[in-house]
Amino acid sequence: MKDIQNKSVDLSITKLLRKAREDGVTTSFDRVETMLPCPIGRSGACCSTCFMGPCRLSEKEGKEKGICGATLPTVASRNLARSIAAGTAAHAAIARDLAFLLKAIATGEVRGFEIRDVQKLKMLAREFGFDGKESINVLAEKVADVFLEQFSSKRDELIFVRRAPEKRQKLWREAGITPRSVDYEVSETISRTGIGTDQDYRNILFQAMRTALADGWGSSMISTELSDVLFGTPKPVVSEANMGVLKKDSVNVVVHGHYPLVAEALRRMSKDLELLKYASSKGANSINLVGLCCTASEVLMRYGIPAVGNFLQQEMVIVSGLVDAMVVDMQCIFEALVDIASHYHTTIITTSPQAKISDALHIEFTPENAIEKAREVIKLAIKNFTRRVNTEDNSFTKSQLVSGFSYEYILRMLGGNYLASLRPLNEAIIDGRLPGVAAVVGCNNPRVSHDKGHNYIVRELIRNNVLVFQTGCSALASAKSGLMVPEAKEEAGPILKVVCKSVGIPPVLHVGSCVDNSRILMLLSRMVTDGGLGDDISDLPVAGVCPEWMSEKSLSIGAFFAASGVYTIFGVGSPVDASPEISHFLENELEEKLGGKLEFEPSQDAIVEKVIECLRSKREALGIGHEKDREVHDVEKRRELLWWRNQLRLWPKPQSRVHRRL
Ligand code: MSK
Numbered sequence: 054m055k056d057i058q059n060k061s062v063d064l065s066i067t068k069l070l071r072k073a074r075e076d077g078v079t080t081s082f083d084r085v086e087t088m089l090p091c092p093i094g095r096s097g098a099c100c101s102t103c104f105m106g107p108c109r110l111s112e113k114e115g116k117e118k119g120i121c122g123a124t125l126p127t128v129a130s131r132n133l134a135r136s137i138a139a140g141t142a143a144h145a146a147i148a149r150d151l152a153f154l155l156k157a158i159a160t161g162e163v164r165g166f167e168i169r170d171v172q173k174l175k176m177l178a179r180e181f182g183f184d185g186k187e188s189i190n191v192l193a194e195k196v197a198d199v200f201l202e203q204f205s206s207k208r209d210e211l212i213f214v215r216r217a218p219e220k221r222q223k224l225w226r227e228a229g230i231t232p233r234s235v236d237y238e239v240s241e242t243i244s245r246t247g248i249g250t251d252q253d254y255r256n257i258l259f260q261a262m263r264t265a266l267a268d269g270w271g272s273s274m275i276s277t278e279l280s281d282v283l284f285g286t287p288k289p290v291v292s293e294a295n296m297g298v299l300k301k302d303s304v305n306v307v308v309h310g311h312y313p314l315v316a317e318a319l320r321r322m323s324k325d326l327e328l329l330k331y332a333s334s335k336g337a338n339s340i341n342l343v344g345l346c347c348t349a350s351e352v353l354m355r356y357g358i359p360a361v362g363n364f365l366q367q368e369m370v371i372v373s374g375l376v377d378a379m380v381v382d383m384q385c386i387f388e389a390l391v392d393i394a395s396h397y398h399t400t401i402i403t404t405s406p407q408a409k410i411s412d413a414l415h416i417e418f419t420p421e422n423a424i425e426k427a428r429e430v431i432k433l434a435i436k437n438f439t440r441r442v443n444t445e446d447n448s449f450t451k452s453q454l455v456s457g458f459s460y461e462y463i464l465r466m467l468g469g470n471y472l473a474s475l476r477p478l479n480e481a482i483i484d485g486r487l488p489g490v491a492a493v494v495g496c497n498n499p500r501v502s503h504d505k506g507h508n509y510i511v512r513e514l515i516r517n518n519v520l521v522f523q524t525g526c527s528a529l530a531s532a533k534s535g536l537m538v539p540e541a542k543e544e545a546g547p548i549l550k551v552v553c554k555s556v557g558i559p560p561v562l563h564v565g566s567c568v569d570n571s572r573i574l575m576l577l578s579r580m581v582t583d584g585g586l587g588d589d590i591s592d593l594p595v596a597g598v599c600p601e602w603m604s605e606k607s608l609s610i611g612a613f614f615a616a617s618g619v620y621t622i623f624g625v626g627s628p629v630d631a632s633p634e635i636s637h638f639l640e641n642e643l644e645e646k647l648g649g650k651l652e653f654e655p656s657q658d659a660i661v662e663k664v665i666e667c668l669r670s671k672r673e674a675l676g677i678g679h680e681k682d683r684e685v686h687d688v689e690k691r692r693e694l695l696w697w698r699n700q701l702r703l704w705p706k707p708q709s710r711v712h713r714r715l
Contacts, residue, residue, distance in 0.1 A: 591648025
């Protein structure tokens with residue numbers, strides 16, 4: 054049992070791991086001990102693109118080339134490029150479906166859903182060159198068509214490329230990596246990395262960057278914009294996170310995955326009076342809908358629906374014995390859930406035709422039937438509630454959090470309603486009050502202690518006065534750890550603490566799910582536009598960190614940050630470790646060409662040091678390296694100073710010498 058302590062820094066997880074062992078249940082935390090990683094595959098040196106192999110390249114063993122002659126850099130770059138293409142495709146699956154949903158709502162094919170943020174729809178219509186005088190439905194259809202076109206085989210640039218600073222767009226064009234359509238880039242990467250096609254690692258990696266850009270400035274950005282239009286643009290909302298959000302006296306339904314439509318339908322049905330009456334007839338106080346993984350961030354950001362946990366908690370919530378149904382859509386869903394659920398009363402329900410699991414109950418959700426299917430699911434969960442056994446000992450903790458920091462809200466929060474801008478943030482950085490900003494994102498990985506990297510790195514950064522933006526499972530780790538409430542400023546360095554107090558924000562801002570990393574791209578772009586910090590994203594004192602990554606989507610996210618000019622650093626280990634040429638390309642050549650870089654560093658201390666050093670050197674390059682000895686005042690102090698200034702204004706002006714002489 055001693056080993057359990059090191060598995061997670063989240064005490065509810067270690068408690069449930071003990072329970073799992075008592076219940077005879079095996080989880081990913083156990084399987085990771087017996088399933089040791091293949092050292093060749095893990096380091097990027099295994100080529101399986103044809104059936105002459107797989108060729109396991111190893112310089113030590115004198116196997117420097119595959120049967121076709123492919124070298125280590127070719128193999129490692131192909132593997133990385135294919136992972137990035139898979140990550141981009143995953144985000145595209147969400148965005149494409151949302152574009153179809155908007156179109157179906159606009160044409161009246163789908164009823165029961167409406168356009169929540171009409172202003173944002175109009176803003177997008179204007180951005181795409183429509184005059185905005187048409188009806189909402191006509192505009193919505195036109196906007197949906199523009200988005201759908203971004204997935205076609207169009208050969209000109211993706212529409213959101215224009216949102217990047219001009220200098221950045223020019224750099225991409227010069228490097229020949231401006232993304233065309235999302236599907237075009239994904240398909241071309243898969244084709245180029247097959248047997249006997251692209252065998253120049255630099256050429257392969259530039260195409261990988263182009264594909265990643267099609268994610269950040271394409272799939273992910275489209276997904277964020279469409280989710281805002283359809284389900285509302287987030288603004289701050291108070292909620293709770295961790296296992297303690299499961300209620301013993303209520304029907305607990307966990308929604309897990311990435312696609313917002315399923316969660317939206319369940320949210321509505323969890324408030325349905327008829328279903329609530331039915332739940333009460335079975336002895337339940339309420340229907341408690343909670344989120345897990347990125348779906349948690351989607352519904353947390355918009356409605357404040359509590360988050361039960363992040364990626365590595367998906368099995369543990371079932372072990373709690375408190376979950377009556379787990380509804381999953383797509384991505385990051387363990388096949389093992391069904392086996393674990395067979396030990397308890399939980400039903401696992403798959404909902405997407407793209408993501409079925411053998412032996413799970415499949416109830417397919419479409420935009421047309423989502424509300425009815427959500428009703429069916431909740432009825433089933435209510436029936437399951439009566440089958441719960443032995444939950445007395447299952448008390449868990451939870452933490453409060455503030456979520457909902459969308460790009461639009463952050464702009465209004467800092468600049469006011471009429472002058473929405475990031476200028477105050479830029480000024481704080483220029484003045485030397487804040488050294489810079491960091492984005493901390495990504496998954497959990499059972500190869501490292503659950504949440505330890507996220508919590509340690511975020512705490513160290515805020516202690517060093519770095520303002521942190523977070524998304525995905527990383528954000529949920531901070532939320533559970535109490536870092537997303539204004540009181541967390543007490544853990545921040547003295548200057549960040551005062552800034553947080555003045556603006557009334559936590560030192561760590563939750564900006565959404567994985568696709569909402571596009572909100573961070575928008576913020577960086579806007580920091581450039583608002584002036585004083587150079588003329589490109591690569592000039593900004595900012596860094597991206599992915600402490601506990603495991604997914605191909607994380608690689609795509611890291612690559613689009615790097616190709617957008619951000620210094621980006623991953624924890625855990627490197628998927629290209631076998632090839633020094635590839636590491637050199639990602640850390641050095643990429644920086645020379647695009648200003649950003651991608652590094653892999655397993656040591657959390659080294660990550661913090663490197664991020665701080667990156668911010669320092671960017672400041673130095675901007676000529677704002679020396680911190681000014683300037684006092685930052687909180688609200689009370691500013692009021693006091695204002696009072697004194699007004700008093701001084703009332704006093705008679707001292708006479709000038711000339712007057713006196715006269
Ligand atoms: S869900 S991709 S484990 S962040 Fe987006 Fe979490 Fe990583 Fe999945």
